[in-house]
Amino acid sequence: xxxxxxxxxxxALRWLARREYARSQLREKLIxxxxxxxxxxxxxxxxxxxxxxxxxxxxxxxxxxxxxxGFGPLKIGHALEAHGIAHELIVAELGRPDAAWxxxxxxxxxxxxxxxxxxxxxxxERQSRFLLQRGFTPPVVAGLWQGWGxxxxxxxxxxxx
Numbered sequence: 278x279x280x281x282x283x284x285x286x287x288x289a290l291r292w293l294a295r296r297e298y299a300r301s302q303l304r305e306k307l308i309x310x311x312x313x314x315x316x317x318x319x320x321x322x323x324x325x326x327x328x329x330x331x332x333x334x335x336x337x338x339x340x341x342x343x344x345x346x347g348f349g350p351l352k353i354g355h356a357l358e359a360h361g362i363a364h365e366l367i368v369a370e371l372g373r374p375d376a377a378w379x380x381x382x383x384x385x386x387x388x389x390x391x392x393x394x395x396x397x398x399x400x401x402e403r404q405s406r407f408l409l410q411r412g413f414t415p416p417v418v419a420g421l422w423q424g425w426g427x428x429x430x431x432x433x434x435x436x437x438x
Contacts, residue, residue, distance in 0.1 A: 297338045354412075
């Protein structure tokens with residue numbers, strides 16, 4: 278491993294001080310600065326070695342942020358793939374059973390449409406399309422309409438883990 282370029286290293290550390298970045302994101306930013314590919318890889322290797330950059334940490338933070346903003350596992354997974362995150366990390370972070378995503382989908386549905394459940398097929402279909410567009414899987418949406426997840430918001434029963 279070659280010695281990392283101090284200017285590139287300083288710039289990357291400043292970026293990482295503000296928020297987490299995927300390795301591929303940092304690579305793209307450093308390339309835009311005009312860094313030589315070997316020097317960039319040296320900086321990225323050094324950052325990983327000292328623990329300043331971690332794709333696992335980026336993935337955890339990204340998933341937490343997107344779930345909080347109401348996105349489902351499909352949309353989050355595709356975005357992580359676009360960021361160059363390894364498939365194993367994506368599966369590890371998003372690989373919960375469908376039942377664990379139902380309370381998330383219920384909160385998103387209730388926040389957007391209100392606490393009242395749909396009373397007719399057209400309303401339910403509209404809400405289903407909304408959840409599917411947010412990245413929730415068809416089994417999660419189907420489970421939501423079968424009554425799973427509603428108890429999380431109303432306090433009835435135990436939440437699905």
